[in-house]
Amino acid sequence: MVIAKNIVKTFKLSRQQKREMGDGFQGNTIDAVCNISFTCQPGRVFALLGPNGAGKTTALRMIATMLKPTSGSISVAEYDTVAQSQAVRENLGFLTGNTGLYDRLTPNEMVRYFADLHGMNSADYNTRRDHLFALLDMEAFANRRIGKLSTGMKQKVSIVRTIIHDPEVIVFDEPTAGLDVVTSRNIVHLIRDCRNVGKTVIFSTHRMGEVSLLSDDLAIIHKGQLQFNGTLEDFQNQMQTPTLEDEFIRIVEDE
Amino acid sequence: MKPILTIFKKEFKDITRDRRSMMMMFIIPMLLFPLLFTIATVFTTRQTQKVRTKTLVVALITHGNAEAFREILLKRDDLKIREDIAEDIIPQFIQSDSIDAAIRFDEQFDAQIADLRRGQIHLYFKSSRDMDASRNRLTTLIRDYENQIVNDRFQRLALDRMIVDPVQVRRHDIASQRERIGKSVGGFLPYIFVLMCFMGCMYPALDLGAGEKERATLETLLVAPVSKIQILLGKCGVIVLSGFASIANSFIGFFIAIMLQREIVARILDALQGMFEISSILLVLSLCLPLTIFFAAALMSVSIFAKSFKEAQSIMAPLNIIIIIPVFIGFLPGIELNVITSLIPVLNVSLASKEIFAGTIKLPLLFEVYASLTKWFERESTIFRET
Numbered sequence: 001m002v003i004a005k006n007i008v009k010t011f012k013l014s015r016q017q018k019r020e021m022g023d024g025f026q027g028n029t030i031d032a033v034c035n036i037s038f039t040c041q042p043g044r045v046f047a048l049l050g051p052n053g054a055g056k057t058t059a060l061r062m063i064a065t066m067l068k069p070t071s072g073s074i075s076v077a078e079y080d081t082v083a084q085s086q087a088v089r090e091n092l093g094f095l096t097g098n099t100g101l102y103d104r105l106t107p108n109e110m111v112r113y114f115a116d117l118h119g120m121n122s123a124d125y126n127t128r129r130d131h132l133f134a135l136l137d138m139e140a141f142a143n144r145r146i147g148k149l150s151t152g153m154k155q156k157v158s159i160v161r162t163i164i165h166d167p168e169v170i171v172f173d174e175p176t177a178g179l180d181v182v183t184s185r186n187i188v189h190l191i192r193d194c195r196n197v198g199k200t201v202i203f204s205t206h207r208m209g210e211v212s213l214l215s216d217d218l219a220i221i222h223k224g225q226l227q228f229n230g231t232l233e234d235f236q237n238q239m240q241t242p243t244l245e246d247e248f249i250r251i252v253e254d255e
Numbered sequence: 256m257k258p259i260l261t262i263f264k265k266e267f268k269d270i271t272r273d274r275r276s277m278m279m280m281f282i283i284p285m286l287l288f289p290l291l292f293t294i295a296t297v298f299t300t301r302q303t304q305k306v307r308t309k310t311l312v313v314a315l316i317t318h319g320n321a322e323a324f325r326e327i328l329l330k331r332d333d334l335k336i337r338e339d340i341a342e343d344i345i346p347q348f349i350q351s352d353s354i355d356a357a358i359r360f361d362e363q364f365d366a367q368i369a370d371l372r373r374g375q376i377h378l379y380f381k382s383s384r385d386m387d388a389s390r391n392r393l394t395t396l397i398r399d400y401e402n403q404i405v406n407d408r409f410q411r412l413a414l415d416r417m418i419v420d421p422v423q424v425r426r427h428d429i430a431s432q433r434e435r436i437g438k439s440v441g442g443f444l445p446y447i448f449v450l451m452c453f454m455g456c457m458y459p460a461l462d463l464g465a466g467e468k469e470r471a472t473l474e475t476l477l478v479a480p481v482s483k484i485q486i487l488l489g490k491c492g493v494i495v496l497s498g499f500a501s502i503a504n505s506f507i508g509f510f511i512a513i514m515l516q517r518e519i520v521a522r523i524l525d526a527l528q529g530m531f532e533i534s535s536i537l538l539v540l541s542l543c544l545p546l547t548i549f550f551a552a553a554l555m556s557v558s559i560f561a562k563s564f565k566e567a568q569s570i571m572a573p574l575n576i577i578i579i580i581p582v583f584i585g586f587l588p589g590i591e592l593n594v595i596t597s598l599i600p601v602l603n604v605s606l607a608s609k610e611i612f613a614g615t616i617k618l619p620l621l622f623e624v625y626a627s628l629t630k631w632f633e634r635e636s637t638i639f640r641e642t
Contacts, residue, residue: 117258
């Protein structure tokens, strides 16, 4: 379970960033996330929705302990992200669309590296590795250098790297951005599989199609503020426009 | 400890698959000395040989004086004498390379010599050409001629030449061949070792810090259950190894270079080989280890601080020049290892290495160098913790 309570993230701006904000901007800081709260339940998929620059990635990075909230608190699998960051990371898998892989390693070496960092023993690793490699049909390229793999193959390696330690909470930050249809479908299947085995799944996106396909709960975030937080069903019930996409645009533009 | 080892092993594997890092670790350090030595020896030998055997074209204006000297010059195979050039155009002829040098005697030369007075000979030459060969060769001939005149005079006056040479100085240099060579070559070696150490650390530091940031792999590592200090220590271990391997390979390269030199005189070769005793090498390597750790920590901090590979490179390039300054100071005459210089990083390693190779290192100063380097490393590790 992930519980975010009144989280705020304020960034100090450099001179160049202030210039880029335009003449109308006053002050030295910007609130990327302003006082947002939400809960993601095990066995459910939570979608974090918002246009580019809304604060989705900042919120997810706080969940993943990469950023500390300026105020408020987040608990992941009952561990506090600031006070117990290491325990949080032990129970977390984090995948971004932009996930970097080590080009000079092979998929086998890459996955083994992260398994070792998570302290997995050889027996558990071998069982889990064999299961995931077979599931994603990865054996054929398991010993080829990652730098020589296709985008789809690389994405599979990223997926296995993210879930090799069987984390309780899995975070996907715009996982399908820039990917082809086949690879995107792999991700969608993975998210569903994770939900079906009782994992807490959070994913951020700006594609409404993915939301209706996958999510149980959703939050809409715009300019760092929470615009909606509830179940997909609630959202559909209170829509003022015919489609999810139109409703999303209406909420964002009204702001 | 285990996560540090895991990161170290992975980074080591990664770096050994990077051609650029391997070049900096093995190829360049091993080839640099043999290449430098070979180029220097071949060019110097060729140039010296060329200058020694070259036939000099010399203009001679005697005004009918010094007939004996003229005959000596005319008989020589390595000189081509021209007596058709006027006195006022000699500089232009030398400048335009039509002649190499000119010798002009004063009109009263013979009369002055006969009167036991001083006669004047003018030697024209261009010192910037051919390693000043014209002046050297002609000065030797003139000196022989002068000696002949002096001997004639002593004979004429029935005097012993010892009258003008009352003191004879006999020099007894108690410095051993190894000490003399060690002080000169030993001063040059740290320059290469320090530079190699820095370069050996630089590429892995760039790749493992800013490079990871740019490839977005650092983000995935930061989500793993390891602390930032463990990540940095694991990475730094590989950078230290790379820098240290560069130094060790420089030693091997230097040894190969000496072995390949056939032109080196046997006694100099013996002294050079003496410098490379196992104990000297181990002592210098042990000094280089804290220096490598210092470089690794400093470069890793820069690399992590930089937003991109390019930015890290632009910060590290001037550092390259900065670290040369203390090494260069170690070259300067009069700069010795003492209680103050042994506290200055890089300079202390440079000076201590020089003393070790010369076999004149004083133990208290060596310990001071170790203490100083350790202290500096501790300061850098403070930067680590804040990263």
